[in-house]
Amino acid sequence: MARTSRPTGFRQESPSGRRDIASEAAGLPPGSLEAFTDEGGLGADRADHMIENVVGVFGVPVGLATNFIINGSEVLVPMATEEPSVVAAASNAARIARATGGFHASCSAPEMQAQIQVVDVPDPEAACLRVLAAREELMVAADEQDTALVSFGGGVRDIVARTVHTRVGTHVVVHLVVDVRDAMGANAVNTMAEALAPRIAELTRGRTLLRILTNKADRRLARAHAVLDSDELGGRQVVRDMVAAAALAEADPYRAATHNKGIMNGITAVALATGNDTRAIEAGAHSHAVTADGRYTALSHFEEDADGNLSVSLELPMAVGIIGGATKTHPSAGAALALMGITSADQLAHVIVSVGLAQNVAALRALATEGIQRGHMTLHRRSVASAPSDHADAT
Incomplete structure (x- = not known):
């Protein structure tokens, strides 16, 4: 039937x-x-x-x-x-x-994003450029956190760095853009963000705070x-x-x-x-x-x-x-x-x-x-x- x-x-x-x-x-x-x-x-x-x-x-x-x-x-x-x-x-x-x-x-590609917030950065605009200069290094390090995802065709697709002006100062926010394939993706992107945080802190010369996905999944549209x-x-x-x-x-x-x-x-x-x-x-x-x-x-x-x-x-x-x-x-x-x-x-x-x-x-x-x-x-x-x-x- x-x-x-x-x-x-x-x-x-x-x-x-x-x-x-x-x-x-x-x-x-x-x-x-x-x-x-x-x-x-x-x-x-x-x-x-x-x-x-x-x-x-x-x-x-x-x-x-x-x-x-x-x-x-x-x-x-x-x-x-x-x-x-x-x-x-x-x-x-x-x-x-x-x-x-x-x-x-x-649908668009199943891309989720994690955010790494960096505070106490002395030179936020220059810090963003330092992060972007290390883009390939960061992507490789992130993919190493989930080799199974990479084997299924997923993994990090991009690194984005931006400044966000808040009432307590200017923060650097680094985005990891990750193709999560058939998963919702929260665990995968959060794990990657946690792993990259120490290196992001070195590059920005600041202190990392939040390391978590965003539910504004505007790169994963239906x-x-x-x-x-x-x-x-x-x-x-x-x-x-x-x-x-x-x-x-x-x-x-x-x-x-x-x-x-x-x-x-x-x-x-x-x-x-x-x-x-x-x-x-x-x-x-x-x-x-x-x-x-x-x-x-x-x-x-x-x-x-x-x-x-x-x-x-x-x-x-x-x-x-x-x-x-x-x-x-x-x-x-x-x-x-x-x-x-x-x-x-x-x-x-x-x-x-x-x-x-x-x-x-x-x-x-x-x-x-x-x-x-x-x-x-x-x-x-x-x-x-x-x-x-x-x-x-x-x-």
Whole structure:
């Protein structure tokens, strides 16, 4: 059976039935998604090896977003979220996008950066030049810290030195630009920065202080775009109203904050389901939403094309990995990657940015038509109705 993101009868099934259908739709053996159950998922014993002072685990619902076509491939997308309507909204936007080929995504090189801060430098500008003169030496020394990464085609790509004027003086900040391949990269770049710090101190004649990665991963970008048929969206006026709503987010930071939160509803849910660092991704995204002149704006762009259809695009930093960390230690994360057929960090970034864009489309369509509350509150009431009564002990 060919992979499909439109499995028949999916919504009507029980959770166990949906797992069986999803396994078949993804071409996986029966039982492959048992890591999403209480019995097969993360237990307290395994959690005890992941963080400190473990007392148990905190469950988050995992739903599968359907209908996605990303770069020509059918993808069932796991999303871990507690917020009603998120999975349904992404699935609906993906259904509309199917008619015009789905989502098209790309990535830049998986380059992360570490910063080495140097204080008490007597001649900051000259110190930067001394660091740059030793560029090749520093790159070789950094690569020696992670020969495995180098063997897979990664490693240091550049050394950057800059001065930063702060309220307590001018600091020299040295950046290590590192291709981290299929890892998120924090451990690799931090180790390199620690190792280079003594030599950087000698070159700058100052004192090194911070030695850590930056989550402003603006050299590791993921991009997605799609064209959605105006008739499927509700007509040309709906398209124009969605463009107008997006234009407000571009111009007004009060609207942009909520607009971008909607994007992150999708992005964070997939990142969490795959064991990636949601806080790092969110930090990178919101820093990317700040323009060169310091204005906070929308991450996505909505336009009406020459045929009256909606053209949408999204670009943001995407520091995700499929090796190391929770992606390997959390059983549900491994199942999520297998379900999507992910074999590289780039593929995962393509999925995540496409889901973020789909979520954004769904939100703006709802806002431009019936309003966001109708569908959201229907699902919210269902979840409230199923919750145990707060007053059960009082009766």
